[in-house]
Amino acid sequence: MGRYATPAGSSASIERGSARLLVVAAVATVALATPAALAAQAEAVGETPLKVGVINVDAVALQSPAGQAFQQELAAFQEEVLIELQARQETVREIEARIAEADSLSVEERRVLEREYQDALTEFQRFQQDKQEEATVLQGEGQARIREEIGPVIAAIQSDLGYDLVLNSTSPIILFFSERIDLTQLAIERLEAGSP
Structure with missing residues (x-):
């Protein structure tokens, strides 16, 4: 099961402040910089390669x-x-x-x-x-209104085509990510174990 991230401009992302935006930007930058490394990791454990896609949300929003x-x-x-x-x-x-x-x-x-x-x-x-x-x-x-209209379309594209990560092509915002690339639990486990 994947997670759908709210596109830029939502009140929730604004309220969380610039620290969250920096984290999102860093995650998106890492994801953009290492799709080959992610795909290699997935192949090494016998999974299908990760699929990364981009959508120009601004263009979609303007044409909607x-x-x-x-x-x-x-x-x-x-x-x-x-x-x-x-x-x-x-x-x-x-x-x-x-x-x-x-x-x-x-x-x-x-x-x-x-x-x-x-x-x-x-x-x-x-x-x-x-x-x-x-x-x-x-x-x-x-x-x-625009988010309500295009959100389900982006989610359907992700689901229909099996993308693990969908990014906004005009800004470092993650629109969707699958459980396969969510490292949250691994980070928590390593912190609990006291190892990097």
Whole structure:
């Protein structure tokens, strides 16, 4: 039985921090560097050679129905935000122009105009921040939909073709690994025995 690893960008991998990413990167680097050695070990004990495959997850995600729908959704969101940002920025510029021409205003009138400017600027900045947060949520939801769609496809490819290790070709992320190459128990046993 093999193990399916969550593709990059999952909330679990982000929460575990950079130490886990370094470990995953190191494991993937070792796996990429030594497929011949792994195959030789398997042949030496009479097993079938290990099969290693790579998938460009980014390309699959972009071409997937969920990926294409997400791209359209994101483009529509960005266009809507850009139009609103331009309108709000124009409001701020108009107030700036009124302040620049306000030499004849009284101190109180000037203060009111400057307060109006600060309010408009604050609203502009708050809108920007809110939309950045919305974009982050939108991106997370889109990535989750893509993972739900392509995860089973990757698992099926692994199962149908009998791969022991499937890597993302564009980053050092393990997508799937079989029990045959899982050395966890061996490492634990050696630690317990006090031998390297």
